[in-house]
Amino acid sequence: MKLSLRYTICAVVIICLAWLLAACDKASPSLAPTNTTFPNPTATQTLVPTTQPSATPTPPTLVILAPAGANQAFTNLLQANLTDIANRAGMRLQVRGGLSGSDLDASLKLVVALPPDPGLAQLASAAPQTQFLAVGIPGLETGPNLTVIGSQDDHPDQQGFIAGVISAILSADWRVGVISISDTTAGRAARTGFLNGVEYYCGLCRPAHPPFYEYPLYIELPTTATSAEWQEAANYMVDHDVLTVYVAQGVDQGVLTILDNAGISIITSGTPSDSAYSNIAVLLTTDPLPLIKSQVEGLLDGSLPGGESVAVPIQFTQINTTLFTVGKQRLAEQILSDLQAGYIDTGVDLTTGENRP
Numbered sequence: 001m002k003l004s005l006r007y008t009i010c011a012v013v014i015i016c017l018a019w020l021l022a023a024c025d026k027a028s029p030s031l032a033p034t035n036t037t038f039p040n041p042t043a044t045q046t047l048v049p050t051t052q053p054s055a056t057p058t059p060p061t062l063v064i065l066a067p068a069g070a071n072q073a074f075t076n077l078l079q080a081n082l083t084d085i086a087n088r089a090g091m092r093l094q095v096r097g098g099l100s101g102s103d104l105d106a107s108l109k110l111v112v113a114l115p116p117d118p119g120l121a122q123l124a125s126a127a128p129q130t131q132f133l134a135v136g137i138p139g140l141e142t143g144p145n146l147t148v149i150g151s152q153d154d155h156p157d158q159q160g161f162i163a164g165v166i167s168a169i170l171s172a173d174w175r176v177g178v179i180s181i182s183d184t185t186a187g188r189a190a191r192t193g194f195l196n197g198v199e200y201y202c203g204l205c206r207p208a209h210p211p212f213y214e215y216p217l218y219i220e221l222p223t224t225a226t227s228a229e230w231q232e233a234a235n236y237m238v239d240h241d242v243l244t245v246y247v248a249q250g251v252d253q254g255v256l257t258i259l260d261n262a263g264i265s266i267i268t269s270g271t272p273s274d275s276a277y278s279n280i281a282v283l284l285t286t287d288p289l290p291l292i293k294s295q296v297e298g299l300l301d302g303s304l305p306g307g308e309s310v311a312v313p314i315q316f317t318q319i320n321t322t323l324f325t326v327g328k329q330r331l332a333e334q335i336l337s338d339l340q341a342g343y344i345d346t347g348v349d350l351t352t353g354e355n356r357p
């Protein structure tokens with residue numbers, strides 16, 4: 001009896017333990033194993049570089065080099081006319097008084113230099129990647145990257161020559177003359193060129209009717225001459241029945257008044273101080289601006305090679321069509337074209353201003 005009770009108690013205990021273990025098993029959640037990946041110290045890691053902001057590139061530059069003593073009015077005119085060209089080329093335009101070695105970098109594309117000479121030959125040599133354009137600077141020789149445009153009073157012999165041709169075209173019996181400067185090479189070249197131009201057109205130039213003076217006439221005075229002396233020269237032309245006079249550069253402007261009042265046709269170079277003269281047949285001008293603009297455009301777009309010497313062309317302006325008619329203009333323009341193209345020789349030695357031997 002006791003043994004049976006003892007078995008019963010053991011069975012109950014076993015059942016209770018089994019029930020407790022089953023309950024614990026249901027109450028405890030099952031934890032899934034977690035796979036943890038640790039970095040491999042021997043693996044090679046690829047590093048992505050951090051992008052740094054790049055410096056803004058310097059835009060290409062066109063410089064007008066106007067050193068101390070340069071003509072400020074022409075500098076301003078040049079700046080106004082080159083601004084649009086620079087903008088179209090995507091460049092910045094600067095007006096500088098000088099250039100140092102640090103300025104001669106790759107961004108400097110073209111330098112247009114005005115007189116006086118800022119040492120352009122040395123600058124061109126130091127910056128072979130830059131084109132240089134010299135305007136009216138005497139004594140410069142061209143180089144691989146140095147182009148030279150002549151001065152505004154370039155080729156006085158050609159101005160005198162075409163003035164002689166026009167004078168002969170305009171005047172009956174070839175009654176023409178020139179008033180010029182005697183003590184400068186340019187003045188003598190203008191006088192010699194004029195005499196040769198008249199003879200080129202009229203040959204012996206002998207008048208058919210009196211008075212029989214030996215035309216063409218010329219009067220030349222030194223740069224130190226007084227206004228009274230210049231007026232006397234003008235009166236000489238009036239007294240010798242001259243019909244057309246070429247007044248060369250440098251001559252006193254009072255000459256124009258005397259000739260104009262006498263009804264003599266006038267040809268002169270440059271712009272008179274008073275444009276109201278009624279008997280000016282034509283002005284011979286040498287405006288370098290159109291040539292500068294075409295050279296700048298050509299050097300920037302590569303259509304011009306650089307390293308050339310270019311003369312400023314002579315132009316007819318302020319034309320009095322009553323005196324210098326359209327037909328006569330055409331004849332003179334053709335002769336001028338041939339002259340500037342080198343087909344006609346003025347015969348003048350530019351070192352002395354006299355005829356070549």
